[in-house]
Amino acid sequence: MQVLFARHHVRVYRFVLRLLRDEAATEDVIGEVFLDVWRQASRFEGRSAVSTWLIAIARFKALSLLRKRREDGLDDETAESIEEPSDDPERALEKLDKGQKLRQCLAALSREHREVIDLVYYHEKSVEEVAQIIGIPENTVKTRMFYARRKLGELCRVAGIDRGWP
Amino acid sequence: MTLSEAAGDPGETIVPGEIEALVPWYVAGTLRRRDRQRVAEALRRDADLARHVDLVREELAETIHLNETLGAPPPAVVERLMAAIDAETDAAPKRLPGAVAGWLTGFFANLPPRTLAVAASFAVLAIALQAFMIVDIFTKPRPSSEEAALSGTPRHGAFAMVRFAQAASAAEITKFLQSYQAALVDGPTEGGLYRVRIAMGALAKEEIGKIIARMRHESIVESAEPAEPTESVAPAVPAASGH
Numbered sequence: 030m031q032v033l034f035a036r037h038h039v040r041v042y043r044f045v046l047r048l049l050r051d052e053a054a055t056e057d058v059i060g061e062v063f064l065d066v067w068r069q070a071s072r073f074e075g076r077s078a079v080s081t082w083l084i085a086i087a088r089f090k091a092l093s094l095l096r097k098r099r100e101d102g103l104d105d106e107t108a109e110s111i112e113e114p115s116d117d118p119e120r121a122l123e124k125l126d127k128g129q130k131l132r133q134c135l136a137a138l139s140r141e142h143r144e145v146i147d148l149v150y151y152h153e154k155s156v157e158e159v160a161q162i163i164g165i166p167e168n169t170v171k172t173r174m175f176y177a178r179r180k181l182g183e184l185c186r187v188a189g190i191d192r193g194w195p
Numbered sequence: 196m197t198l199s200e201a202a203g204d205p206g207e208t209i210v211p212g213e214i215e216a217l218v219p220w221y222v223a224g225t226l227r228r229r230d231r232q233r234v235a236e237a238l239r240r241d242a243d244l245a246r247h248v249d250l251v252r253e254e255l256a257e258t259i260h261l262n263e264t265l266g267a268p269p270p271a272v273v274e275r276l277m278a279a280i281d282a283e284t285d286a287a288p289k290r291l292p293g294a295v296a297g298w299l300t301g302f303f304a305n306l307p308p309r310t311l312a313v314a315a316s317f318a319v320l321a322i323a324l325q326a327f328m329i330v331d332i333f334t335k336p337r338p339s340s341e342e343a344a345l346s347g348t349p350r351h352g353a354f355a356m357v358r359f360a361q362a363a364s365a366a367e368i369t370k371f372l373q374s375y376q377a378a379l380v381d382g383p384t385e386g387g388l389y390r391v392r393i394a395m396g397a398l399a400k401e402e403i404g405k406i407i408a409r410m411r412h413e414s415i416v417e418s419a420e421p422a423e424p425t426e427s428v429a430p431a432v433p434a435a436s437g438h
Contacts, residue, residue, distance in 0.1 A: 030280065034273055043265045056272050063276050068283070131257040150258035155225040156217075174219055175211040181254065192250055 030067055037080055038063065040152060041087045047147055048091045048140060058094060062087045077161060084152060085162045088144075127190055134184035142177035149174055215247065222251040353394040353403050354380070354422040355410065358387050363415035371415055375406065390422060397424075 038059060045062075046055040065086060066073075073082055125133065135143065148154045148162060159174075160167045182195045214237045220226045221234040238245050355377075359368055372378060375393060382389035393406050403421050410419040 031273070031277070034276065038273070039267045042268045043262050046265050047262070056268050059268055059272055060276050060279070064279050064283075067280055128257055128260065131253065132261045135254075135258055135261050146254070146258055147262065149219050149223055149225070150255040151262040153223055153225055155227070156220055158225075171216040172211065175216050178219070178251075178254065192253075194247065194250055 030063070033066070033079070034063055037083050040080065041083050044084055044147060044152065045087050045091045047143055048088070049094065054094060055091075058087060058090045061090055065090075077158065080152070081154065081158045081162060084148070084154075088162060130188045130190055131181075131185060134181055134188055134190075137184055138177060138180060141173065142180055145170065145173045146177050146181070215244065218244070218247055218251050219255075222248060222255055351424065352392045352396060353398040353406075354424060355391045355393050355403070355407050355419050356388045356422045357391045357410065357419045358417040359389070360415050360417050367415050371413060375410070388418075 041062060042055060042059050045058050046052065049055050049058070062083065066083065073079070135146065138146065144163070145159060148159045154162065156167050156170050159170045163170065165173070179195045182192055185192055214234055217226060217230055217234050221231060226234065238248065363371075368379075372391070375391075377391050377393045380390050380392050393403070398406075400421075407419045407421055410416050
């Protein structure tokens with residue numbers, strides 16, 4: 030269990046943190062994920078990579094927490110739809126280099142969009158694996174990734190980066 | 196490889212080209228071989244697509260950079276996890292009988308009648324064989340307690356009965372045994388005596404006496420006495436003082 034934790038906990042933590050944007054809640058979720066994995070190890074059928082299985086469990090728990098918060102009136106949807114870097118985002122973004130601006134824009138994406146971008150670019154998941162984790166058809170995964178990138182391009186343009194697309 | 200824009204709201208109706216939609220996975224190296232070949236072929240023909248690959252590379256690099264700066268959970272997370280697992284492990288044996296019973300019920304419920312009949316025949320045979328063995332064991336004359344005690348211990352060689360000081364650590368006892376090329380073969384008795392083999396072959400009484408005299412001078416030895424090769428630790432052995 031310690032080996033499994035050592036190998037995967039950082040990436041799972043980062044995936045959940047990008048969804049929740051709350052370190053304390055993310056730590057709780059990580060603990061629950063690995064405890065569940067320990068309890069349900071026999072259910073792992075080996076049809077997917079262990080990391081895919083872990084991320085799917087983590088995602089389910091993170092979204093359940095967000096749903097509960099929303100029901101309790103604790104979740105601020107507007108805060109996660111687009112996080113502006115400051116009161117005057119354009120001026121703040123002007124001071125940043127291109128890489129920093131791009132990262133600001135990646136952080137400003139909606140939860141759905143940053144999730145699919147993280148899964149493809151950072152967690153190196155294939156179309157099939159993303160479909161399995163999110164629970165949507167493969168074609169929807171491709172379309173969602175396309176729209177996430179398109180939205181990123183729009184945010185970049187607002188931030189003063191003309192990437193020539195979209 | 197261009198975007199086709201359908202009628203209506205452009206933000207919702209732009210459909211990505213099939214190859215263009217695969218570019219992020221192509222750059223990430225997670226495409227199936229057939230799709231990878233399709234994208235590679237399209238790249239050779241389409242300069243716009245090649246430029247698009249550069250944009251994706253940029254996005255990929257910055258996404259990795261962004262995630263890598265998120266840090267890692269503190270060690271307390273793994274400590275809490277291991278404590279929770281330990282707590283569940285301690286509680287697990289109590290649940291086991293119920294779980295096993297449930298599994299057995301399900302297992303037998305799923306067996307077809309013919310299989311069940313064959314299994315039952317084997318079970319009857321096994322019970323009969325077991326009954327025969329039990330009768331055989333309990334009706335045969337049993338060895339004496341001394342024989343029983345010695346049955347698992349070596350009888351060949353030269354032996355001593357040794358009591359170690361209470362403060363002696365396992366490491367000190369191991370070192371002691373190594374220095375005498377000795378081995379613990381039985382014990383401890385209720386009085387704390389260990390049977391130690393000091394030689395693989397038989398030794399003269401004088402030789403055994405010398406070794407035991409040396410042992411008595413070891414700081415971790417409270418007492419050491421010669422023992423007969425057939426002697427067990429079970430009977431009371433006089434515990435002579437080592438000093």
